[in-house]
Amino acid sequence: MCESCVDRIFSSGPAPCPVAGCHKTLRKNRFRKQTFEDINVEREVDIRKRVMHILNRREEEFDNKRAYDDFLEQREEMISNLVYGNDVAKTEADLKKYAAANMDSIKANQALESKETASFLERQAIEQEQARLRRQAARQEYDNERREMLADRENILSRLAAGKPGDAAAIAREGQKVLLKKSSARRSEEDRMRQKQAALRGVEARRAGAGQQPTTADADSEASSLIKGLKKIKPPEPEKPYDPFGGFNPDKRDYYVLQDYYPSSWLDRIRDDVRMQAGGYDLREYYSRTLLETFAGLGCFIEDEVSNRNNTTLPVSKSAHSQGIGTDVF
Amino acid sequence: MIEDDIYRSSTQFRLWSFTRDSLQSLRANTNALAVERIRATQRRVREAVRSTTPSTVEASTPNPSDAEGGGKPDVIARKDVVCLTPEEELEFVGYYCEQTLELGETYKPSLPTAVRATAIQYLRRFYITNSVMTYHPKSIMPCALFLATKSDHYYMPLQEFANGVPGITNSDEVIAPEFNLTKGLRFTFDVRHPFRGLEGGVMELQAIAQGSGKPGPHHPEKTPEGLMQALLAVTPLDSSPDKQRSIAIRIAKAHSKAREILKTAAQMTDAYFLYTPSQIWFSAFLLADRPLAEFYLDIKIGPPAADDGVNADSTSPLTLIRAKLVSTLSNCSQLLKSYRPVSSDPDKRKSLKGIAKKVYQCQQVEKLDPVGLGRAQKRGSGTPASATGPVGGADAISESDMERVAKKRRLERERKEKETRDIFGGELVAQRNKGAAM
Known part of the structure; x- marks a missing residue:
């Protein structure tokens, strides 16, 4: 459609499509300039762009290469369906459903993509800038060189003009030598510069590589029915509070519950004695030790446990003994 | 039970707990080795005597009266020394254990009970693997007591300690057998006594009597008031009326009675080897006041399974422990009850005199041993084990x-x-x- 027709029909807000049989409502701002000469190519590009925008899963989200390839194939199939008009309604419904279900992951991937492109563009700009600077430096170098050469020549000439005729050959030789020296110094300087730049570039490349770490997109856990083979991403468990004893309670006792006070006439005296308390003596220490000793070992039955202990050690020596006999006999 | 596991990690449980049979066989073995050693020594003495003075041995006539004197080598060489049986050895050690108690009393102030008990246990442990025929308890006993003052944090200067020991003039004599003693103890100095356990139990009972006792972790349903009521309902020993005042007195009485048993009977018998400290004090408490002790066991571990086997869970660890405890505690109380002090028993005194004489004979043989003289022990010399020479102390260095x-x-x-x-x-x-x- 030509620009003036668009202006004419749609300048007063959305209007139905002027093509006969098409009942879509169109808006002016959705119109744009045609890029390709063939309208079909243009249409396919549009569709592709839209589908790619929705089905924007990345390779690292899949279990393996095969699953990713399947996904790509599926995407192509959907695009071709839309382009060639097969199953348009179903494909559209699928797409819409998928878009609704995976809003978050789509958004995240889009953000990632835009970030990537941004960083790519940035890097490109930097590289261009650097190239420009290099070129400039080279040009300046060249200019300097030329200027110097001219100045030297002039100098020699003036000395030749002022000097005695006998010195001419010596002056010419000297001038030549100076020139040579300068050029060799320059060359070595250039080498050094080049090496420096190469090293710099290497560092930059590495830095860029480090910055380009694949960020794991947090795809939503509800596996979409459309795409198969997605990695199961489980959210990390919330960290438990730190427990130095690994679940063991060192104050737990099986026979008694420690009290803060026990009636005892001679312990009460200690409780009130400032001389004893001043050093930090705590009667509860005595309580805990005493009560522990009250019950420690109550359930240890030496008659059983020690004889078990002996039994476990005895058979070993016995068998060793019989083995020894066996080797003696045979 | 966590408390039991804590006890299982102690050296007293790992190294110094035995069954009756293993204890007996260990002692018999020690005795047999010592006898064998004395016989070998005697053979050497005999050969030595024969090689030096062959004529006198043949010329002299047997004279039974010389056996008492025993000083002359030819006499000892001719007559076989009568050695001790394991039972006699045990009796002899028991006598010196009592001596330890008395020696502890002579100091001003007298040594704490725990120190004396530790010393006694050191002696008993030492003489499981060593014979009184090899090391005379007379020299080991003061050393054990001195070692106990050190390991129980009851500081006493060696000189002061030695002054209190009768028959010892030089303080070095006290510590001369120290290395052999520690070696015999397998370098384990920790002795778990039942005294503090008894204090703890009495403390809890008094708290219950005042109505402030907390129920055990396995019986959260009980209340302090309920516990107090139950304690008041415990059948009285005699027909005294029940009042809160009198229950406290009753507990105190049982406490002092049980403590007396722990001080004497528990030390003089093999209780420390056969039972754990908490079992020992429970047994002593049972002897002192049976209903009270049983009440305490019931609230702590639960009633015995035999009484109400209907609702008791036979697989729960507490029920299992209670079932075993009944027989263990009664065995232990039997053992404690069987103790009779030597001083009250004239027959025992007489037999002890005989044993002492035999030990003396054995010592005479040791002294004449031509090999043993060269190998005499000296303190801190670092010579390995060699349970051979007598512990003569400083004067034994030839x-x-x-x-x-x-x-x-x-x-x-x-x-x-x-x-x-x-x-x-x-x-x-x-x-x-x-x-x-x-």
């Missing part, structure tokens, strides 16, 4: 030993002097050879 040491030192000094005179020091190779030779 003359020849002293001479040899002196000569060695002199040679060393001379060599050093020669080396200092030499500008470049001694010859390296020669020095090494010398060192190896020495």
Whole structure:
């Protein structure tokens, strides 16, 4: 459609499509300039762009290469369906459903993509800038060189003009030598510069590589029915509070519950004695030790446990003994 | 049960707990080895005597009265020494355990009960693997007591301690057998006594009597008031009326009675080897006041399964422990009850005199041992085990030993002097050879 027709029909807000049989409502701002000469190519590009925008899963989200390839194939199939008009309604419904279900992951991937492109563009700009600077430096170098050469020549000439005729050959030789020296110094300087730049570039490349770490997109856990083979991403468990004893309670006792006070006439005296308390003596220490000793070992039955202990050690020596006999006999 | 696991990690449980049979066989084995050693010594003495004075041995006539004196080598050589049986050894050790108690009393102030009990246990542990025929308890006993003052944080200077020990003039005599003693103890000095356990139990009972006792972690349904009521309902020992005041007195009485048992009977019997400290104090408490002790066991571990086997869970650890405890505690109380002090038993005194005589004979044989003389123990010499020579202390170092040491030192000094005179020091190779030779 030509620009003036668009202006004419749609300048007063959305209007139905002027093509006969098409009942879509169109808006002016959705119109744009045609890029390709063939309208079909243009249409396919549009569709592709839209589908790619929705089905924007990345390779690292899949279990393996095969699953990713399947996904790509599926995407192509959907695009071709839309382009060639097969199953348009179903494909559209699928797409819409998928878009609704995976809003978050789509958004995240889009953000990632835009970030990537941004960083790519940035890097490109930097590289261009650097190239420009290099070129400039080279040009300046060249200019300097030329200027110097001219100045030297002039100098020699003036000395030749002022000097005695006998010195001419010596002056010419000297001038030549100076020139040579300068050029060799320059060359070595250039080498050094080049090496420096190469090293710099290497560092930059590495830095860029480090910055380009694949960020794991947090795809939503509800596996979409459309795409198969997605990695199961489980959210990390919330960290438990730190427990130095690994679940063991060192104050737990099986026979008694420690009290803060026990009636005892001679312990009460200690409780009130400032001389004893001043050093930090705590009667509860005595309580805990005493009560522990009250019950420690109550359930240890030496008659059983020690004889078990002996039994476990005895058979070993016995068998060793019989083995020894066996080797003696045979 | 966590408390039991804590006890299981102690050396008393790991190294010094035995069954009755293993304890008996260990003692029999020790006795047999000691007897064998004395016989071997006697053979050596006999040969030595024969080689030096063959004519006198043949010429002399047997004289039974000489056996009492026993000083002359030919007499001992001829007559076989009567050795002790394991039972006699145990009785002899028991006598010295009582002596330990008495010795502890002589100090001003007298040594704490725990120190004396530790010393007694050291003695008992030591004489499981060593025989009284080899090491006379007379020298070991003060050493054990002194060691106990150190390991139980009851500081006492050695000189002061030695002054209190009768029959000892030099303080070095006290510590002379110390290394052998610690070796016999397998370098484990920790003795778990039942005294503090008894204090804890009484503390809890008093708290219950005041109505402030907390129920055990396995019986959260009980209340302090309920516990107090139950304690008041415990059947009285005699027909005294029940009042809160009197229950406290009753607990105190049972406490002192049980403590007395722990001080004496628990020390003088094998209770420490056969039972754990908490079982020992429970048994003593059972002897002192059976209803009270049973009440305490019931609230702590639950009633015995035999009484209400209907609702008790037979697989729960508490029920299992309670079932085993009944027989263990009764065995332990039997053992504690069986103790009779030596002083109250004239027959025992008489038999002890006989044993002492036999031990003396054995010591005489040891003294004559031509090999043993050279191997006499000296404290801190670092000589390995050698449960051979008698523990004679400082005086046991023989003359020849002293001479040899002196000569060695002199040679060393001379060599050093020669080396200092030499500008470049001694010859390296020669020095090494010398060192190896020495």
